[in-house]
Amino acid sequence: MDISKISQEQKEQMDALKDAIVTIDLEKARDVAEKIIEQNIDPRIVIKYPIAEAAEILGKKFDCGEIFLGNLVMAGDLIEEVVAVLEKHIPLDQLEKKKVIVIAAVQGDIHSVGKNLVSTMLRASGFGVCDIGVDVNSSVIIQKAREVKADMIALSSLLTTTMPYQKEVIDDLVSMGLRKNFKIIIGGGPVTRDYAEKIGADGYAKDAIEAVEEARRLLA
Amino acid sequence: MRLSFWEILSRSREGPIVEEKEFDLSIFKKTQELQKQYKIKYDPAKPIDMEGDLADRIYQAGVELFLDIGTYCITTKRVIKVTEQELQSEIKACPEVIEMGQGKDRVEMCHRDVEGDQEPIVIAGVQTAPFSDEEMMFKICKGCAMNQKVDGIWGGIIPKIEGKHDVIAGTPSEIYQYRKTVEVLRRAINSAERPGMIIVNNAPTSMATIAMFDEEMGLRRSDYMEVTGMSEMKVAYDDLNRTAFALAYGVTIHGTHSSVIGGFSGNPEGASIVSVAGSLQLIIVQKAESFRCGTVDSRVKSRVSRAQLWVAGTAIQGLSRNTKLIVDGNIGDHPAAGPGTKQYLYESAAGFVLSTVMGAHSAEGTRKFVVGNICNYGTPLESNWMGEVCKGAVGMTRGKANHIIKYILGKYEDRLIDAPEGETFEKLYDQKTLEPLPHYKKLYEEVKEELRAQGLKFRD
Numbered sequence: 107m108d109i110s111k112i113s114q115e116q117k118e119q120m121d122a123l124k125d126a127i128v129t130i131d132l133e134k135a136r137d138v139a140e141k142i143i144e145q146n147i148d149p150r151i152v153i154k155y156p157i158a159e160a161a162e163i164l165g166k167k168f169d170c171g172e173i174f175l176g177n178l179v180m181a182g183d184l185i186e187e188v189v190a191v192l193e194k195h196i197p198l199d200q201l202e203k204k205k206v207i208v209i210a211a212v213q214g215d216i217h218s219v220g221k222n223l224v225s226t227m228l229r230a231s232g233f234g235v236c237d238i239g240v241d242v243n244s245s246v247i248i249q250k251a252r253e254v255k256a257d258m259i260a261l262s263s264l265l266t267t268t269m270p271y272q273k274e275v276i277d278d279l280v281s282m283g284l285r286k287n288f289k290i291i292i293g294g295g296p297v298t299r300d301y302a303e304k305i306g307a308d309g310y311a312k313d314a315i316e317a318v319e320e321a322r323r324l325l326a
Numbered sequence: 327m328r329l330s331f332w333e334i335l336s337r338s339r340e341g342p343i344v345e346e347k348e349f350d351l352s353i354f355k356k357t358q359e360l361q362k363q364y365k366i367k368y369d370p371a372k373p374i375d376m377e378g379d380l381a382d383r384i385y386q387a388g389v390e391l392f393l394d395i396g397t398y399c400i401t402t403k404r405v406i407k408v409t410e411q412e413l414q415s416e417i418k419a420c421p422e423v424i425e426m427g428q429g430k431d432r433v434e435m436c437h438r439d440v441e442g443d444q445e446p447i448v449i450a451g452v453q454t455a456p457f458s459d460e461e462m463m464f465k466i467c468k469g470c471a472m473n474q475k476v477d478g479i480w481g482g483i484i485p486k487i488e489g490k491h492d493v494i495a496g497t498p499s500e501i502y503q504y505r506k507t508v509e510v511l512r513r514a515i516n517s518a519e520r521p522g523m524i525i526v527n528n529a530p531t532s533m534a535t536i537a538m539f540d541e542e543m544g545l546r547r548s549d550y551m552e553v554t555g556m557s558e559m560k561v562a563y564d565d566l567n568r569t570a571f572a573l574a575y576g577v578t579i580h581g582t583h584s585s586v587i588g589g590f591s592g593n594p595e596g597a598s599i600v601s602v603a604g605s606l607q608l609i610i611v612q613k614a615e616s617f618r619c620g621t622v623d624s625r626v627k628s629r630v631s632r633a634q635l636w637v638a639g640t641a642i643q644g645l646s647r648n649t650k651l652i653v654d655g656n657i658g659d660h661p662a663a664g665p666g667t668k669q670y671l672y673e674s675a676a677g678f679v680l681s682t683v684m685g686a687h688s689a690e691g692t693r694k695f696v697v698g699n700i701c702n703y704g705t706p707l708e709s710n711w712m713g714e715v716c717k718g719a720v721g722m723t724r725g726k727a728n729h730i731i732k733y734i735l736g737k738y739e740d741r742l743i744d745a746p747e748g749e750t751f752e753k754l755y756d757q758k759t760l761e762p763l764p765h766y767k768k769l770y771e772e773v774k775e776e777l778r779a780q781g782l783k784f785r786d
Contacts, residue, residue, distance in 0.1 A: 171625060174592040176354025179347065214495030214530050216400075216564065219557050219586050222350075223624055239346070240400070241562075266456055266485055266699055267495040267530050296698035 109151055116147045120156040127160035127188070128167075130181050139188050149192035150200065153232075157185060161231045168227070169315055175226060182229040189232075204234040205325045208251045209260040211240035211294075212271035217264035220294060220314075224260060227314040228321060244275045251288055257325055260317065261307075263294040272297070273305040280306075289324045293317060328419045329412050331573055331613050335566065341396070341404040349398045349405065350590045353558055356394055357596035360387040368594040373635045373735065374680070374728040378440065378647055385644030388602020389413065392559075397607045400556065401563040408610055416610045422650045424578050424615055426478070428522030428548045433477045435616060437650045438685040440643050443721045446687045449524060450712045451479030452704030453659065453691025459484060460510050462702050466751055467514035469706030469760055471523055475713025475785070478524030478549075480691035481511040485699070495530035501537045504529040508538045508545060526580075526689075528552045532567035539575060547577045553612045555583030555604050557622070558590050561611055569613050580654070580689065581608030581617035585641075587633055588624035594633040597621050601641035609651065616652035618690055619645060627695040628662035628742050630677045632735060639680045646685025655681025656690035658712070662741075664694045664748020665704050666766055669738045671773040674708070675715045676734040679782065682719035683727040688712060694748065702751040707762050707770055714774070718784040730780050 112120070119142050126135035142152055164181050167173045193201060207228055211221045218240045229235040236254050238247065251259050261272045272292045279285040291309040292302050293316075302310035309324050311317035360366070364383040375381050389410075396407035408416075423436040426447075435447045451470045457463035463484060470479045484507050485493050493503040508527055515523045526549060529535045535552075539545045551572040553565055572579045583604030591597040601619050608614040621637040622629065629638075638657045645653050658677020663669035674692055681688050692712045697703045719727070738745075754766045762770070778784055 168588070169625070171588065174354070174596075175586075175589045175624070176351060176592055179351060179354075214500075216556055216562055218560075219589055219622070219624060222589070241564075265495060265530050267483065267493050267500060269699075270492050270494045295696050298698065301699075 109155060112147065112151065116145055119145060119147065120152060123152065123188070124156040124160045127157065127181060127184060128163050130177060130184060132184050135184055135188050139191050143192070143195055149195050150202070152192055153189055157189065158232060161185065164230055165227060165315060165318065175223060178226040178230050182226055185230060185232070204232070205257045206234040206236065206254055207258040207260055207321060208236045208238060208247060208254065208256040209262070210238045210242040210247050211262045212268050212275070213241060213243040214271060215263050215265055215268040216240045220264065221262040223314040224262065224293065224311070224317040227318050231318045233321060244271065244278045247275055248278060248282070248284065252284070256288055258289040258291060258321060261290065261292045263292070263297060266296050269297060269301065272307070276306050291317065291320055291324065328416050328613070329408065329610055331569060334406060334611050337406045338399040338402050338404055341406050343403055344398065344405050346398065346400065346403070349395070352395050353590045353600065354592055354596070356391055357592055357599050360391055360599055361595040363387070366595045366598065368633065368636055370632055373632050373639070373731055374724055375640045375643060376724050376728060378643060381640045381643035381647060384598045384640050385602055385648045387599045388606065388641070388644065391599050392603035392606045395559065397611045398560045399562070400560055406611055413606060413610060417649050417651065420609055420651055421615050422652070424652060426548055426550060426578060427524045428546070431520050431522035432548070433524070435652055435687060437652050438646060438687065440646050440685045441683060441721065441723055442685055446682050446716045446720065447477045447689055448475065448687070448713045448716045449478035449480060449526060449689040449691065450476040450709030451691045452482055452693045453480040454528060455482040455693050455697050455703055456485045456699065456701045457482055458701035462751065463507065463510050464514050465760060466702060466704065466706065467511050468518045470709040471515045471518035471520050473706060473710045473713050475717050476709050478526060478689070479511070479515070479709065481508055481525060481527035483507055500529060500531060500534040504534045505537050505544065509543045512543050522548070524549050526550060526552060532564045532571070535568055536571045539577070547575065550578040550580040553579055553581045553608070553614060555581060555607050555612060557584050557586050558600055559604060559607060561607070565612060573613065578616070579612065579614045581612050581614030582620065582690065583608055583617070584620040584622045585637065586622055586624055587637060594637050597637045598641050601637060602644055605641070605645060605653070616654055616687070616689070618654040618656055619686070620657070626662070626742055628673060628745070629660045629695070630658055630673045631742055632739060635676060635680055635731065639684050642681065642684040642686045653686045654689045655684060655686030656688040657681045659688070659690045659692050660695040662695055662745035663738070664746060665708055666749040666754045667746045668769055668773050669741055669745055670694070670708065670748060671711055671770065672734050672737045674711060675777060676731050678712060678715040679719045679722070679727050679730055682716050683722050683724060688716045700750065705751045705754050705762065707754070707766060711770070714784055715782070718782050726781055730777065730782060733780050
């Protein structure tokens with residue numbers, strides 16, 4: 107996998123794919139992905155560069171209000187479809203396992219806006235995301251994380267009275283001897299980095315952009 | 327005639343099953359389509375719609391959105407839909423006036439017109455914020471209740487029981503502590519000699535909220551039950567539990583829903599449509615008799631960015647012009663800045679002027695947008711400000727409001743991201759006299775004089 111060996115024509119195709127993703131043009135993205143495969147461009151390079159770059163551009167566009175959550179969800183779907191097409195052409199033993207994150211708003215908390223933003227941004231950034239919704243209790247979160255062999259659990263809380271449930275998930279993992287299996291990242295309106303450290307979380311993010319950066323750092 | 331709540335509940339069990347993501351995207355796509363169809367365009371240079379024609383189109387688009395996509399019940403994963411006839415009957419059958427409070431503190435909350443001279447009801451207080459202990463909560467709430475321009479106050483929570491045990495949502499601690507803190511709130515209004523004043527609080531779960539109702543020491547029938555529509559266009563059975571209790575107990579239902587700029591509402595134009603549609607959901611699905619029509623911005627921790635003012639202002643104006651519903655705006659409730667700063671007063675004033683002029687009440691309290699775990703993060707002076715500004719803006723024209731709001735925006739607009747944190751009650755009030763410290767009082771008077779000079783007619 108060597109990006110320096112990419113020809114000018116191949117680079118143009120990769121740029122075309124990036125543009126198709128950024129403009130959320132599904133037809134064009136499918137078409138370019140087929141051409142990329144015909145040209146025998148290493149799919150791993152395509153996933154690592156133009157697709158990752160497109161996800162980053164989308165994140166910045168969202169951050170400055172040029173696009174919205176609905177656009178990000180559609181872009182996430184498009185990226186997943188293109189990656190699935192490309193991955194069929196990667197030998198199984200070279201297939202890089204996608205990092206999987208289980209995300210939920212904790213028990214008693216029905217606020218979904220921030221959690222949805224983080225979930226969508228993580229997915230658009232190439233993580234496998236299992237969003238199990240709002241008001242989810244600790245045992246369900248842990249069960250899902252085990253079931254999908256998650257690498258990370260992301261916990262959202264918008265209320266001071268539901269923040270203790272973020273701690274509960276961590277405490278339960280410790281009690282079950284599973285703490286080392288998952289990185290834990292927390293966030294939400296009243297949540298602070300100090301609180302994250304106090305309850306033994308691995309990471310904290312104040313918004314969706316930071317959540318992606320923190321996930322990349324923790325799962326590198 | 328209003329559509330039976332039990333019919334709504336049946337539809338929540340029998341309506342079409344839809345994936346939540348599919349529902350979310352349907353909001354996004356439909357609002358994009360509707361803003362083109364109804365020629366809805368946000369112009370940042372005009373934070374207020376002066377003529378009302380745009381607001382009318384936003385109202386029509388909101389009706390169409392609500393009829394087209396319905397309400398998503400996250401408990402059953404089904405969509406609750408109503409017909410146009412049912413919706414129009416519901417709108418006509420909703421009350422134009424509600425009586426709340428008791429005795430000399432009784433008030434009427436009525437439909438307000440755009441630029442109308444009907445009295446706006448102001449329910450202030452450091453809404454749902456944490457207090458360090460009973461004594462401090464009592465002092466702050468009593469101070470808020472003593473403001474004669476305030477018609478009611480919100481309570482909050484003392485987040486530790488016996489000073490050490492966390493109050494946790496969905497556990498016995500939540501029921502116990504919300505019930506005990508509403509007793510503190512009632513003692514505070516009694517001590518302020520306003521025993522019949524409206525008091526409000528809302529716990530995370532319905533069971534703890536219901537547990538606060540008690541005619542002697544808790545919330546009364548003459549107060550109100552707040553029900554919340556989840557953003558965007560959703561409801562859970564836990565919300566509907568509150569409606570069921572309120573219907574059985576006979577307490578006024580007040581709803582609240584927010585569109586999300588940057589969320590599935592999309593751009594400000596989309597959010598204005600969703601703000602109307604969410605309001606309609608509150609009256610027909612959750613049986614609200616009055617409701618808060620609002621918006622949040624996924625990128626701003628305040629409710630009064632220029633775009634938010636436009637969204638909430640046009641949506642409220644559309645509802646006020648096209649219905650006789652009782653609308654709550656309270657746009658200035660959650661500033662980015664903290665108490666004790668000029669920015670807090672500027673931000674909240676922009677929202678309160680707009681709410682009043684567009685035809686709304688302000689019934690959702692006042693506090694910094696994010697208070698987190700910091701206790702006593704608000705004082706009676708912000709409640710006083712809320713009352714002064716809301717009542718001072720009665721009868722103001724949209725043209726005048728536009729002038730004042732543009733002036734105020736210039737004072738805080740570029741400081742929403744790094745807003746000053748402000749101070750807690752302990753740093754802003756004399757703890758013996760319970761009066762604001764001189765520096766805070768001076769700052770308050772300076773902003774008041776500044777806005778008076780711009781044309782805001784305070785009732786001194």
